[in-house]
Amino acid sequence: MSKKVQVSKEIAGRTLTLTTGQLAKQASGSILLQYGDTSLFIASQTGPSRPGTDFFPLTIDYRERFAAAGKFPGGFLKREGRPTQREILTCRLTDRPLRPLFPKTFRDEVQVMINVMSCDGENDPDVWAITGGSAALGVAPLPFQGPIAGVRVGMIDDEFILFPTVEQMKESDLDLVMAGSKESVLMIEGFGDQIPEDQMVDALMFGHEAVIEICKMQSELFKKANIEPFEYEAPAENPWLSTVEKEFSGKIKEARQNTKKVERSAATKAVRDAAIEKYFPGEETELEDGRTLADLKEAFYQTDLKVCRSLTMSGKRLDGRGTDELRQIDCEVDLLPVVHGSALFTRGETQSLATVVLGTVRDEQRVDGLFDEINQSFYLHYNFPSFSVGECRPIRGPGRREIGHGALAERSVAPVLPKKEAFPYTIRIISDILESNGSSSMASVCSATLGLMAAGVPISQPVAGISVGVIKEGDDYVLLTDIIGDEDHFGDMDFKVAGSQKGITGIQLDLKIDGINEEIIRKTLEQAKIARRELLRTMLSTIRRPRPELPDSAPRIVTTKINPEKIGLVIGPSGKTIRAIQESTGAQIDIVDDGTITISGDNKEVCSGALAHIEALTEEIKVGRIYSGTVSSIKDFGAFVEIAPGKDGLLHISELSDGFVKSVADVVKVGEAIDVKVIAVDDQNRVKLSRKAVLAEQGLTDSEDESDDDDDDDYDGEEE
Template identity: 70%
Template sequence: MKVQVSAEVAGRTLSITTGEIAKQASGCVLIQYGETVVLVAAQTGGVKPGQDFFPLTVDYRERLAAAGKFPGGFLKREGRPSTREILTARLTDRPIRPLFPEDYFNEVQVMSNVMSFDGENDPDVLSIIGASAALSISDAPFNGPIAAVRVGLIEGKLILFPTMAEIAKSSLDLVVAGSKDSILMIEGFADQLPETEMADALMFGHRAIQELCKLQNDLVAKAGKKPITYVPGTVNPWLATVKSEWAGKIKTARQSPKKAERSAATKAVKEELIAKYYPAGVTVLEDGRTIEQLKAAFSDVDHHACRDLTIEGKRLDGRSTTELRNIDCSVSILPRVHGSALFTRGETQSLATVVLGTVRDQQKVDGLLEEYGKPFMLDYNFPSYSVGETRPIRGPGRREIGHGMLAERSVQWVLPKAEKFPYTIRVISDITESNGSSSMASVCSATLSLMDAGVPITQPVAGISIGLIKEGSRFTLLTDIMGDEDHFGDMDFKVAGTGRGITGIQLDLKIAGINEEIIRKTLEQAKTARMEILKRILTAIRRPRGDISPYSPRIVSTKIDPEKIGMVIGPGGKNIRAIQEQTGTQIDIVDDGTVTIAGPAKSNCDEALARVEAITEDIKVGRIYTGTVSSIKDFGAFIEIAPGKDGLCHISELADGFVKSVTDVCRVGDKLEVKVIAVDDQNRVKLSRKAVLAEKGETAAPAVSDDDDFDDEE
């Protein structure tokens, strides 16, 4: 039976339909906003024997046909997921994952397909709402519903569900997801937005989320979905024993400044426990208790022991709740790259390198929107050795792509405008050591390396992660969380920004939401830590270097009248090829008239720029040009002062004295400096070499041709 609910949201209709498509799925909805439509299906499965984790899989795909487009390339079919698809899948996964029971290990898969895209309404938030709706009408024990909204900020006004065009000019791009009572997930990027304004934007979004949750409740009621009663699994028979007899030892083992020491001490306690009850070769006791149950009980007690220590005010490495780990910053550590930096915070370390390129090095991005070039990239690599492990290297995974994009979008707000710095910029963050919040370390190392490369960023950016341990109404916020605190804690709240405000924010939770009080306190605690990190960064390098690396290409740019692009290119590309070959440069022109010139040295670029400007600018009386003699007549020489633009230098204007013959002064192919002395009504240009000589105080001398040779003298 087809069921549909709808509501007006931000001036457009949002509708959710079920019962018509994919009726064999556990739950399926068609969610539409404007003319953007996403099909979301949820499917539950069984549990594999011995499985001790929740195998939730979320996929998101954009069919280019939804926007009336064909995929690019030879194969006219979508292939591996794009970066945007991976990021949206992660965005959908994060708020729904905490809402399943802790001991629920059945397979669950959520699949979102964009079926129609109107070019205005982004389908990513619809994927989150649709996933919640599909799970809510399925047989999964999902503690929903939840919803998500996008919030923009234009001219100081918060906007709900901004269009793609509005986001392009917004100083905030914030996606927030939550239930009717609390916030579950945040991902946002802003142009240095103060903490109080960011918190206000989150609360603004949450009010809309509450209405969308009510809409989903209406859908569940109309669909006749009955509430699911989930029965937890049996209590581990070893839990009470391990908790009462070994919790103290575990707490002692967990308190050490070093990650390796904590791990080794905890492992020793675990081995002692196993050896006591299960001698070598024994895996099952007479009463049926297994060694796997003992290991599971140990992990559970270990988990709660770490949490208890933190609530008691005892962090595992001995720091206070607001204390940063030791920070070390250094720049210029690699010789040939265009910029480099090493940022170390405790046992987390990022080695960043910068390479500068031309407009041709921009990454081409093809998707639902029109193809565009991406001038800034930040790639994040997380090798297994950084955590003392071995595993195959299969290319970047979802986590690496997600962390790289978080750092990239946090830094991009402070990059110079293309008019000021027309380079394509790529930053690579290699995590060489990891123990918590390597993505925020990447933000810091990126800032250092960009300044080392001479990129004139407007402000330095730093990032920090705040953790949370929450028991009932009691909670503790932890500045600069380590890997163990992330694993045993309830929250990983990453905040990046400058001294003026927030540029990037991301919240991941393992509990069913946090309230406004925790959010505001977290943002303030993160600000305090960020200011301290910024001081350390500016101690290493005070400001961007005054010049780029000598190994970087030199680039200049200018803006010409788009109608004159054809003049620069010339017939069959003749003009632009000649300029490039003669100056040793690379010239790129885009449709809006932006001309970018790259070369091995600034002098090459300046020469090419002068020639481009000479072509596009109107010939100006009084200006001096360096031209080439194109033909010689009895009465004077015709000189090409710009491609396709000739002027006549009369014989009387060739020198400051009497000239018997034009060939006494110049020949075809000679280069002469001439001054424009007149342009008549028919656009004919009159030139003077004599005027240039007079200005320079020189006497006339014959021009030297490239084919002159001393052997010709008599």
């Protein structure tokens, strides 16, 4: 395409512009998307399928360049490296609604590359990757059944906000990203502060109105660019399909009705192996009529899928449960010594072991990107080892799935954590999946909640998570509470919902079909609510509420806030003062620019000692208060007394005693400890002290002692 084509429309008070035909003309499709002053360039590219590929190889790559915000990458290498967690999560967010809109038999390579070219600091580019990806696929010669669009919905004071700005999101009780077509919803990922189910659906419907408008924009772009619908020819029916259905569907049905995952899989595999042995007893892979072993395996998979779906639609779940029935739940806390909290959550054949560790401000995770650098004081890491599903695979670092599941559980738990001011700890949770058969991310939410309560973290409400699936045939459908792995694999939906008794904290929808309607969404959330409350009752029977005290192994932390102008006083020249406090008390002290001081130590006594030092350094000198000070120097007109670290006051000679004073040195000496009263602080913060006022308040006098000394002096003179 060589002709530039552009469409624009005002969305939520800002202009959205889609442009094609100007950039990357050798790509299969390309789009320049601009919203406000945030812009993304999206290119789609297709290529032939690799031999033996039995899945749709779609790759989404989203990157945020620091230059887009006028910044340089940190570190030694001034070039972006591997994708950040935020970029990986955005890739997943974009992939999930796009993938179901290709024919199930399509196997060509497809790449969608999304680069953030400019960021105005006001409009977050992540959600626009979905719309840009849809538009780039729509102008390419691909069987893409779009368009779709992605929107973000916030909520401030119970008012929904479409595409909230970065600043508005800081005040929002809801962060909801959804994608859909003109007719239905395709993907949901949202987090909120215990949002009621009805309000969450209302937010989705509010967002879907904008989805429809943006989809119409894309259709207008395709029409102006003369994009013809791609004619896709589906492959011929598998030559083995009718044979396998006739001979083996009954055996598959029998094998699939087993409550144990391993036994169910083994029985099904035995039927498959028998089919292969019957038609391919030797090493040959192709029969004389052209039918191949690969075709037989694919036909068996299609028959297996059809049998499982048919069983479920008839009301017979693979493990024998009712459609709204939870699996067996078992909970246990305090499994591990030394760590600050631990919990084991088991739901059927899915098991998560949570480990909780509490740290100080120095353990916070620093996160840099297009926007301001932040310090993250809560993070949840999710591990999915291959043994959890009875497999051997190479041991590598966390993949996209692990990062995505960890982030989902983390953000689902975060709304119930105590405020930083009340609980100044850094919290790390590790969820190790020891066994998996469906919805391990929601099991992580449950184990994390139990672990936090066992560690004594004062969460506001316990949180649990559950996944609901759907099998849909035409207009008929059945919802399945607490889906197992096979139901996720053969089904059409994985709808994860986490929350407390009050409402939803996290929600994620993945589909394999081209969308669901409002009715299914409402029924799913209601079914998930019932299951969540049942889960919470079981969890709370194990540990009723957060422990009243932190474990002995956890550090102790106290915070205080001082006048920012006095930060230098606490730090001292070249850090001398703060180092001295830390060395003398054994505490760790951290100061931020707003005057907040965090003190951590092994026990309360350590923290209290350091706090006393800091309070003495920074407290305001109060008129009328008596201080115990030390004489730091003597002058003819009086003495200077240090009444607080680094703070001296003048004790004038007239305020030294209630009697006559010839010389200051006759009453006090350098280094002597004396009690003095503050009688004035002038506008230059100079302090005036009085010893005489202290004597008066205490009913003491030293005038007689002073006169006796004078008499002694006179007497000695006469004797001489």
